[in-house]
Amino acid sequence: MKILVLSSLAYSLTNFRGALLRELKANGHDVVAVAPDENAAVERDLAAWGIGLRIVPMARTGTNPLKDAALLSAYMRLMMAEKPDLVLAYTQKPIIYGGIAARLLCVPRFFALMSGLGYVFSEDSKARKGLRWAVTRLYREAVRRSRGVFVFNADDRQEMIDLGIVTRRQNVIQVPGSGIDLERFRLEPLPRGRLRFLLVGRLMRDKGIYEFVEAARQLKLDNPEVEFCVLGHYERDNPTGIDEVECARLARQYPVQFIPGTSDVRPYLASCSVFVLPSYYREGLPRTILEAMATGRPVITTDMPGCREPIIEGENGFLVSPRDVNSLKAAMQRFIEAPSLVTSMAARSRDLAEKIYDVRKVNHQLLDEMDLLREPWNEPATIRAEALPSSDLPQAIGQRQDARSSAGSRAIAG
Numbered sequence: 001m002k003i004l005v006l007s008s009l010a011y012s013l014t015n016f017r018g019a020l021l022r023e024l025k026a027n028g029h030d031v032v033a034v035a036p037d038e039n040a041a042v043e044r045d046l047a048a049w050g051i052g053l054r055i056v057p058m059a060r061t062g063t064n065p066l067k068d069a070a071l072l073s074a075y076m077r078l079m080m081a082e083k084p085d086l087v088l089a090y091t092q093k094p095i096i097y098g099g100i101a102a103r104l105l106c107v108p109r110f111f112a113l114m115s116g117l118g119y120v121f122s123e124d125s126k127a128r129k130g131l132r133w134a135v136t137r138l139y140r141e142a143v144r145r146s147r148g149v150f151v152f153n154a155d156d157r158q159e160m161i162d163l164g165i166v167t168r169r170q171n172v173i174q175v176p177g178s179g180i181d182l183e184r185f186r187l188e189p190l191p192r193g194r195l196r197f198l199l200v201g202r203l204m205r206d207k208g209i210y211e212f213v214e215a216a217r218q219l220k221l222d223n224p225e226v227e228f229c230v231l232g233h234y235e236r237d238n239p240t241g242i243d244e245v246e247c248a249r250l251a252r253q254y255p256v257q258f259i260p261g262t263s264d265v266r267p268y269l270a271s272c273s274v275f276v277l278p279s280y281y282r283e284g285l286p287r288t289i290l291e292a293m294a295t296g297r298p299v300i301t302t303d304m305p306g307c308r309e310p311i312i313e314g315e316n317g318f319l320v321s322p323r324d325v326n327s328l329k330a331a332m333q334r335f336i337e338a339p340s341l342v343t344s345m346a347a348r349s350r351d352l353a354e355k356i357y358d359v360r361k362v363n364h365q366l367l368d369e370m371d372l373l374r375e376p377w378n379e380p381a382t383i384r385a386e387a388l389p390s391s392d393l394p395q396a397i398g399q400r401q402d403a404r405s406s407a408g409s410r411a412i413a414g
Helices: 010-015 018-026 040-048 065-082 092-104 126-143 154-163 209-222 244-253 266-271 287-295 325-337 340-356 359-369
Strands: 002-006 030-035 052-055 086-090 109-114 148-151 172-174 196-200 227-232 257-260 274-277 299-302 317-320
Touching: 002 018, 002 065, 002 092, 010 018, 010 030, 010 040, 018 030, 018 359, 040 052, 065 092, 086 092, 092 109, 092 126, 109 126, 148 154, 148 359, 154 172, 196 209, 196 266, 196 287, 209 227, 209 325, 244 257, 266 287, 274 287, 274 325, 287 299, 287 340, 299 325, 317 325, 325 340
Parallel strands: 002 030, 002 086, 030 052, 086 109, 109 148, 148 172, 196 227, 196 274, 227 257, 274 299, 299 317
Antiparallel strands: none
16 A cells, blocks of 8 residues: 655654654555655655655745645645555644645545644634634644544544534544654663753743743752753744744743753753653643653643643652643652652653553554554553543553444544
8 A cells, every 4th residue: 555644844754753654664555755844864764664755845834825725736746646545644734735635636545643733722812713713624624534533632632523623423543642662762760969850842932941941940049959951942933932042041041951952862861850841832742751751750741631641640740730830840849859759750650651652552553543554453552540541541542443434434432
């Protein structure tokens, strides 16, 4: 079967979806990856896996209708040339315009991997309401005849139903994120000496950067030995992005070390004691949290859709209120006052990563749901009830649902 995989960034193909692409190839499929930017390292890796790369230019952010129409046209030309049997798209614009193109051209199968609803759905500001209205309708058109929509958390699934993006009759499958490569992200010993809090994420206001630096400032007054670090790429074009100038200002005014974005976060995760992500961005299931858990680190994050899913309160981390400096500060203070919590929660994080978020289990579930496995898969992921914050997760995660209609659609539990 010929499969097109549509992305919004070449880097993500190998660093975030590499294991999935290799699994598709290992199951005998002809895989072609699509990205808007050229990247020699990515192209080299894909070629080594026997996967082709096609470039389709795209404005990753912004709402210029002419540019978006050009993207739709480019996707249609590509699909007419490649004649795929299945299209799998992830992130907003590839899902929207790839889905519409696939429907117009009657591509046999289209699947959307919704890793989160994104910043448009993060808050109810007037500026975003009009854009949310448009994006909702575009999503609806894109997935109207899809074979399946994968979501990472129950909140996104329900909101998509409430907004009318999908109907209750459509095949919406909840999976435990993108999974994490437990061989690449190994359990690392906790650092000795000073307690170090690390935030990893794109440098955006919605990721809770300002709340983190203010909490760090207040904690540093009475705990001068504690360290605080932020690691991430600048976001110049994102509406809530933080650029180099603003980062330099924050570094001068707050006791926080800002580390430039990197292609390998593992050394930084290994050097931290506690991972922090005070995001109020509309996450699907943050990969950075899974990477920290696999490394064996406690997690402080917000009680928000996506962020809350991997956390068992008081066992592998703490949930805090979004946009709340005092709540964040209090959670960090607990580790400062009781360092033994770091050790116990670190072990629990790794335990949950192995039981639920192993990328091999997640990818097998994805391929199984898309009917792309050479052999039937009979080994569901091991799930513990205590690790499932939402009562309907056991049905959605790690368990094969055999009842399918001839069209491949399945009613969603309401």
